[in-house]
Amino acid sequence: MSRFSYIIACAVLTAAVCFGQAVSGTLLGTITDSSGATVPAAKVVVTEQNTGVSRSTETTAAGYFAFSDLPPGTYTVNVQQTGFKKGVRQNVAVLVNTTVRVDMQLQTGDVTEVIVVTAEAALLQTDRTDTGRQIETKQLAEMPLGFNRNFQNLVNLVPGTTRVFRPHSVFFNAQDSLSTQVNGQSRLANNVQIEGIDNNHRTGLLTALIPPIEALQTVDITTSNYEASLGRAGGAVTNVLLKSGTNDIHGSGFWFNRVSALAAKAFLTTTKPLTVYNYFGGTIGGPIKRNKTFFFGDYLRVTDHRGQTDRLTIPTADFRAGNFSGVSTPIYDPQTGTSTGGGRTPFAGNRIPDARLGAVSRRILGLLPATNLPGTGINYEYNSTLVKDTDSFDVKVDHNWTDRDRISVRYSFQRPTVFDPPSFGEAGGPHGGGFQGSGVQKAQNAAVNYNRLFGPALIAEFRFGVNRYRNDAQQVDYGKNASEAIGIPGVNLDDWTSGLASVDITGFSNPMVGYSASLPWIRSETNFNLVNTWTKTWGSHTTKWGADIRRLRDDLLQTQTQNPRGIFRFRQGQTSCSADCGASTAAGFANAFAAFLLDLPNDIGRDLAVAFPAWRQSQYFFFFHDKWQINPKLTVDLGLRWEYYNPAKPRFAGGFSNYDADLNQLFVAGIGNVPLNGGMQANYKNFAPRMGLAYRLTERDVLRAGFGFSFIPFADNTYMYNFPIKQNNTFNSLNAFVPARLPDGRVASLANGFPAPIAATIPSTGIILNPQNQVYDVINTRFREGYVPSWNLAYQRALPKNFSFEAAYVANRGVRIPNTFNLNAGRVLGAGAAGRPYFARFNRNVDTNLRFISGDSEYNSMQVKLDKRYSNGFQVTTAYTWSRAMANAGDDNGGPAWYINPERNWARAGFDRRHTFVQSYIYELPFGKGKRWVQGGAGAWVLGGWQFNGILTLMSGGAMNFSSNAPNNAPGNAQTPNVSGPFAILGGVNDSPWFDTRVFSAPAANTFGNVGRNAASGPNFYNLDASLFRTIDISEKYKLEFRAEAFALPNSPGWQLNNPNTNVNDPNFGLIRGAGGNRSMQFGLRFMF
Known part of the structure; x- marks a missing residue:
């Protein structure tokens, strides 16, 4: 180096x-x-x-x-x-x-x-020649922003974006970062900056810090054919610019309030939870010395006490007593028949004798409330209140040292604290996917920017910035030996493993009890940015060259492969029968619950934290870009970017461990002859050419074309954190019809718990031979970053009255897109563990995940914009996208669905939406001072200052991915239902199916269903957010603004139906059990000076 x-x-x-x-x-x-x-x-x-x-x-x-x-x-x-x-x-x-x-x-x-x-x-x-959009100050200040007044609500004003959503839990994403997929690429391919300084939370690819909307001057979103200075992305590069001070003092004070009393009840719910939301603060900016030094600052406090309604599927009283006489699927006695599930006999009357019910299972059921809705599907509803308080501020100073020297200094801070209550008290439960407890987060982003003008034609820029993020979270029962108390031995070893183990039962809301495998955690990231540039104008050329240097520090104590408290998974195979039992062999959710009552899990697992994983990495980016003005009509852009990702290294020797699947050996970094970087080989070939041309056909017509490569950096959320950095004990069944076993031969059950952990000893060679049977990650030491070649052809026309029209063909292809490939997934249908490639060689019956290889994607689109620049009190933006996104793996680094017949994986992406239309508008009524009509007198005071704003969103349905719990006995391969007729939409909700479920059926055991991946589209999505403003001129300098904002104004659940349940074995199959679209109201006051 x-x-x-x-x-x-x-x-x-x-x-x-x-x-x-x-x-x-x-x-x-x-x-x-x-x-x-x-x-x-x-x-x-x-x-x-x-x-x-x-x-x-x-x-x-x-x-x-x-x-x-x-x-x-x-x-x-x-x-x-x-x-x-x-x-x-x-x-x-x-x-x-x-x-x-x-x-x-x-x-x-x-x-x-x-x-x-x-x-x-x-x-x-x-x-x-790039594509994207500028979101300007007026739109930022005046658009109705539904989710926590986050500027990312406006990302959908850009063509090529899918519907924004909030990923992750309220703890992990306490800042309320919103995500979207752009131009057919995963949300993980986006890059977010504050004034050019990295603002990414790397382990979840979130925006680390969200500045208040009142502090923003512009948001620039580039989606394709970036200039050579931009990179580390295959989707969108978003850059946020904070306001600066001027020669006049300007500022504002603001307060926004939202309460449940002014909101509509959520669709299908019976009650309305309590919500109290307050968003208040202020901004001020002005001169320290006129024409020389300027300042800007802001403060924001948010108290978000958000009402939540959960509608769950929990076991009925009959199920809890072992009485399954009310369901059609037979419950087979696992003590009869063969070890492959054949020849079994059902329990008499479909009832499990009381003496056979597991003692720990009974105690767990005692932690659950009784159902309060009829049926075996959605049968329990309750309300709770999320409590989240956030403080944030920004400070910025700009100083013109001389006519040639300019410096800017900025610091941003944000600190949210969160408490999200569990479903069933300290027993946890399904709410939020098991993310229930408390968390605190602190994010900081700071930068110094210095510009030097060497002459009219030569400019230099220097920038240094730091992005820091710290997040801690714990489940509610942290520090308590809840598993031991209920009778699950070997779980609660220390504080990190304290709490109740998780129980996962097919067909029910999960975890039935317990908490997410991700809790607890300690996360810390610090990224340093050093950037330098020259810009030279010569002849008809403007040339830029430079480098962007980054140093990353990532510390993450989180054991989420299984669960630090353990997880017990119950599936239907234990109480079902293979195909030789006759025609009536279909298994359902009742079979899975019967397995829980009998305490016969299909697999169990847990994670133990042995060391605190931490790594460091340097990244180097160099670029050259030339803009050549060939003549007043023709501009040509040519650029080249080189990206080098230095292989990451752990903070201490022994901090990485990579698994070699063919040798069945672990290589511990920094021990013996194993390099500290785990043997990763550097890649020096990441050259990304960029080129484009813009030709003015006439003064009102422009034709543009662009082509470029972008690289997607290594997805670092799962690196070389195998044993002995962490230890996961995984015990799988040999086939779907028999329970998992512990090393001593006992059934891996709740009553038997977990064996004592294996001591983490590392040989002096750094090579652990024949390690225990655990889930391991494999990192290819010759890893090469994925890349995205993209191209666009656009025509733009200036229209009368400040309108403009643009139509663009935008396309790309993803090559080597990071995903996960299970090397030890079953390759033989119906063979169970024996069909795993490494079972015969090393007796491995657990997953072996090769990270970040060979995903492919393809995207084609027509993107249209019809905009009106703000003039005469009116502004419109319109974004329409027709697109098709295809891929061979799941979203967010997901893997293939099938390892047998892998050609089935090529399908529409999970986030694909064929049509997207988003239009925003700002309309000031033409009355009052300075307007067209009624410019004075009482009429001007009454009619003047009114304004309407809104965002209309129309999107076709997202993908529906069908599944089945029928055992295919090919571990790691997805299962789908069979379909025997055309897919037909019936349009029902709640207890009436949305599509015709009669043509679907569960496949027979040891077979695959014939439905493909993401085979149909769900309900369309429609939304209208609108606001009414009244601005009162107190004086020439002071204004008071009153706002009334309505989100989901039509209050029509049919506009925002959730996708129906697509698991053919689920009691809710084909049913839509929820929807958005319930209207909420927000009122605000702003004092401006």
């Missing part, structure tokens, strides 16, 4: 890198005379109208000028040359990561004569 140290040192000393235009924009143009001839050597001066800061340059021999790295703002452009009248263009808006063209034609005359033109907002993108 010494050669890299040398390269980096040279880069830091001799360059200063552009983040593309992470906190700046470009203003360029061509100066001509009245005959159309170019005017060389004309002096061009740009002045930011709010701060008074100026820059100057001269036109080239071709009459061309360019100002790169301009801070976003509103500029005046002055052009003068001897023999011509002075030309002035006012109110030129420059946004972050945009290129604005200002062409001017000088008139013959004296330079003392001035021709002033007020610029209109640019309608055409004439000099760039």
Whole structure:
């Protein structure tokens, strides 16, 4: 690595890198005379109208000028040359990561004569070939934002995006980060920055810190054909720019309130939970010294006491007593028949004798409430209140040291605390997938940015930033020996393993009791950014080159392969019969619950934390980009980016452990001859070319085309954390019809618990031979990052009345997209563990997961925008996407569904939606001072200041993936139902099926169903969020704004139906048991000065 140290040192000393235009924009143009001839050597001066800061340059021999790295703002452009009248263009808006063209034609005359033109907002993108959208200050400030006033609510204003959603638990994602899939790529392929500084939470690919919407100036979202300075993404690169101070003091105070009394009851629920939401704070910005130094700051407090309604499936009184006489599926006695499930006889009357019921199972059932709704499906409803309080603030100072030197310093902070109550008290339960307890999070993002102007044609930039994130969470019963108390031995060994084990039963809301396998955890990430750039204008070229250097620190104590308290999984095979029992062999959810009553799990597992996993990594990115203005009509972009990911290393020797599946050996990093990086080989071949052209067909028409490569960095949430860093004890059954066994031959049951953990001893060689039968991760030491070649062809037309239309073909292909491949999945249908490749060789009957290899995807789309720039009190944005996303693996680094007949995996992506239409609008009523009508008097006071805003969203249905619990006895392979007729939508909800379930059936044991992956589409999604504003001018400087905002205004559950249940063995199969779309109201006050 010494050669890299040398390269980096040279880069830091001799360059200063552009983040593309992470906190700046470009203003360029061509100066001509009245005959159309170019005017060389004309002096061009740009002045930011709010701060008074100026820059100057001269036109080239071709009459061309360019100002790169301009801070976003509103500029005046002055052009003068001897023999011509002075030309002035006012109110030129420059946004972050945009290129604005200002062409001017000088008139013959004296330079003392001035021709002033007020610029209109640019309608055409004439000099760039990327796709995306700028979300500007007005939209950020005035759009109705439903989810915690998060700017990411507006991401769907960009074509190519799927519906935004909130991933992960309320603890892991306490900041309420929203995600979306962009242009057919996983949400993990997105990259988020604050003013060019990394703002990613790496282990979950979330936005680490969400600045208050009141603090934001613009949000720039680039979705395809990024400039060479941008990378580490295959989806969207989102860059957030905070406001800065100006020569005038400006600020605001605000309060938003939402309560359940003004909300509609959720669809199908019987009660309405209590919600009290308050969002309040303030902003202020202004000069420290006029035209020299400026400040901006904000503070936000959010108290979110959010009502929640859970509708669960829990066992009925008959089920708890072992009485299954009311279900049609027979419950077979596992003590009869053969070890492969044949020849079994059912229990008499479909009742399990009381003496056969497990003692621990009975105690667990005593922790559950009685059902309060009829039936065996959704039969229990209750309300709870999530309590989350958040404090955040930002501070920013901009200082113009000299006419050539500018520095900006920024610090952002956010701290949410969360408590989410469990379903069944300390017994935990299904709420939130078992994420129930308390958590605290602290995120910080800071940066220093320095710009040096060496002359009119040469600019250098230096930036250093830090992104830090810390998150701790614990389940409610942390510190208590709840498993031991209920009779499950060998579980509660220390605080980390304290609490109640989880029970998972097919067909019920899970975990039935216990908590998520992810709890508890301690997470900490710190990312350092060092960026340098040169920008050089010469002739008709603007050239940028530079480097972006990152140092990552990741500390994560979390054992989530199984569960630190243990997990017991009960499936229907234990009380069902294989095909030789006759025609009536279909098994259902009742069989799985019967297995629980008999205490016969299919598999059990637990994780133990042995060490605190922590790793460090350096990343180096270099780029070169040239924008060539061939003539006033044609601009060509050419760029090359090189990305180098130095193999990560653990913080201490022994901190990584990689498994070699063919040798059945573990290699412990930093011990003996095993390298500290685990033997990972560096990849020096990540070259990403970028190219594009923009051609102005006429003054109102532009044609653009672009092509480029992007690399998707190593997904680091699952690295080399095998034994002895953590220890997972997994005990699987040899086939679907017999229970799992412990090493001593006893049934792996609740009553028998877990054996004592194996001591973590590491040989001096660093190589552990014949390790125990655990789930292991395998990292290919020759790993190569996945990449996405993407291309687009766009036509844009400027229309009358400040409208513009754009239609673009946008496509890409994902190559080597990170996913997970189970090397030890069954390769023989019906063979059980014997069909696993490593069973015969090493007696391994558990999974062996090869991480991050060979996923493929394909995306094609037509993306249309119809926008109206804000003018005369009216603004509209429209984004329509027709698309098709295909892939051969699940989302979020998921793996194939089938290892037998793998060609079945190629299907539409799980997030694919064929049609997406999103339109936003801002409409100020044309009454009152400065408006068209009723400009004075009492009428102006009554009618003036009113404004309507809204976002309309229409999306076709997402994918439905059908499944079945029928045993195929091919571990690791998915199971789907059989279908015998056409898929027909019936449109029912609640107790009436949404689709015709009669054509579906469970496949026979030891066979696959014939339904493919993501085979049908669910209900369409419609939504309308709207707001009504009234702004009162207290004086020229002071304004008061009242807001009434409605989310899901139509209050129609048919607009936002959930997907129906798609498990053919589930009692809710085909039924829609919930929906969004219940209206909520929010009121707000803003005082502005």
